[in-house]
Amino acid sequence: MTPHKELEVDIWRGAEDGHFHRFRVPYRDNQTVLDVVTWVQRHREPGLAYRFACRVGMCGSCAMAVNGRPRWTCRTHVSKVSRDGALTIAPLRNLPKIKDLVTDMTGFFEKWQKAGGRHRGTASRHDPPARVPPDSAPRRAADAGVECINCAVCYAACDVVSWMPEYLGPAALNRTWTLLNDERYDERQALLTAVSVAGGCHSCHTHGSCAEHCPVGINPTLAIAGLKRATLTGHLPGGGP
Amino acid sequence: MNEARLYLLQRLSAMILAPFVLVHLGLVIYAVRGGLSAAEILSRTQGSLFWMLFYGLFVVAVAVHAPIGLRNVLREWTPWRGQGLDWSLTAFACLLLVLGLRAVAAVVL
Numbered sequence: 594m595t596p597h598k599e600l601e602v603d604i605w606r607g608a609e610d611g612h613f614h615r616f617r618v619p620y621r622d623n624q625t626v627l628d629v630v631t632w633v634q635r636h637r638e639p640g641l642a643y644r645f646a647c648r649v650g651m652c653g654s655c656a657m658a659v660n661g662r663p664r665w666t667c668r669t670h671v672s673k674v675s676r677d678g679a680l681t682i683a684p685l686r687n688l689p690k691i692k693d694l695v696t697d698m699t700g701f702f703e704k705w706q707k708a709g710g711r712h713r714g715t716a717s718r719h720d721p722p723a724r725v726p727p728d729s730a731p732r733r734a735a736d737a738g739v740e741c742i743n744c745a746v747c748y749a750a751c752d753v754v755s756w757m758p759e760y761l762g763p764a765a766l767n768r769t770w771t772l773l774n775d776e777r778y779d780e781r782q783a784l785l786t787a788v789s790v791a792g793g794c795h796s797c798h799t800h801g802s803c804a805e806h807c808p809v810g811i812n813p814t815l816a817i818a819g820l821k822r823a824t825l826t827g828h829l830p831g832g833g834p
Numbered sequence: 835m836n837e838a839r840l841y842l843l844q845r846l847s848a849m850i851l852a853p854f855v856l857v858h859l860g861l862v863i864y865a866v867r868g869g870l871s872a873a874e875i876l877s878r879t880q881g882s883l884f885w886m887l888f889y890g891l892f893v894v895a896v897a898v899h900a901p902i903g904l905r906n907v908l909r910e911w912t913p914w915r916g917q918g919l920d921w922s923l924t925a926f927a928c929l930l931l932v933l934g935l936r937a938v939a940a941v942v943l
Contacts, residue, residue, distance in 0.1 A: 668866040756910040756911065757909060757910050767859070777841060781847070785838075786836075789836045789837050790836075791837060791915070793837055795837045795838060795840070795841040796837075796906070821838075821841065824838035824841075825838060825841070825842050
């Protein structure tokens with residue numbers, strides 16, 4: 594990209610009835626989208642609301658829509674995404690806007706609970722730790738999805754969520770899939786019931802937007818396909834109750 | 835009926851419909867291009883157990899498949915939910931079944 598001295602950055606201000614404000618931000622060779630938002634807040638608009646914590650792609654709090662695509666802003670370099678020195682930064686889709694770049698993630702987290710995303714173990718702290726063979730098929734299936742950090746990028750990318758507000762969404766269903774593959778989980782049959790509701794795993798259209806956008810490289814579409822299969826056959830990965 | 839069962843029924847009915855639709859289209863083209871008259875068609879279908887079973891199963895598969903798909907579309911594109919939706923689509927399924935079987939009876943009996 595040709596270096597520009599200044600970036601033209603359109604940032605969403607307000608809640609649902611807000612609009613974009615344009616800011617001119619100095620261009621740097623090494624600059625993330627989060628750096629741009631921070632610069633605006635420190636130098637132009639102290640009232641700008643946004644979330645971040647770790648700045649290194651671990652906490653999952655800084656996701657925003659950058660030029661229309663949901664991304665972690667801390668791991669997105671401006672040089673990779675700006676178009677002729679222009680950037681558009683908006684709050685994540687499919688979540689109620691609170692103020693500026695901050696969304697209300699309550700519904701997103703509630704859906705994790707609805708999808709059974711809480712560990713219910715077979716053992717207590719007095720039992721010895723379970724030995725799970727690292728190369729067993731269920732363990733590998735769980736490994737593929739377990740690094741999710743709840744950033745809601747997949748949830749914002751999902752068209753089915755935008756059509757059906759009750760759809761549990763890729764992140765919650767991916768979590769259910771990892772638990773279903775965890776032999777230390779006590780109520781795996783109940784997980785299949787939890788995802789067989791209206792707005793459960795069967796609502797997925799297999800578009801694959803979640804997998805396309807996941808910054809960690811998780812494939813929730815594959816996890817949801819696994820859930821669909823398990824609900825049809827009643828077969829639990831690795832056997833068990 | 836839970837969503838998993840509806841999902842399964844829709845896929846099973848689709849597996850029936852896919853080849854049946856091709857046979858049906860082939861049949862329509864054959865009848866039209868071959869210039870068969872209504873009387874000629876009826877002479878081949880009346881009393882035919884094969885066509886009765888073929889179109890009977892076709893109608894049942896349609897009556898299962900279409901309302902489940904329509905239910906999904908309505909839930910994605912409208913706020914309509916709950917028992918009102920489910921009963922309406924059950925009624926739609928019954929309507930398809932009755933109209934379809936009546937049509938099958940008309941050509942095979």
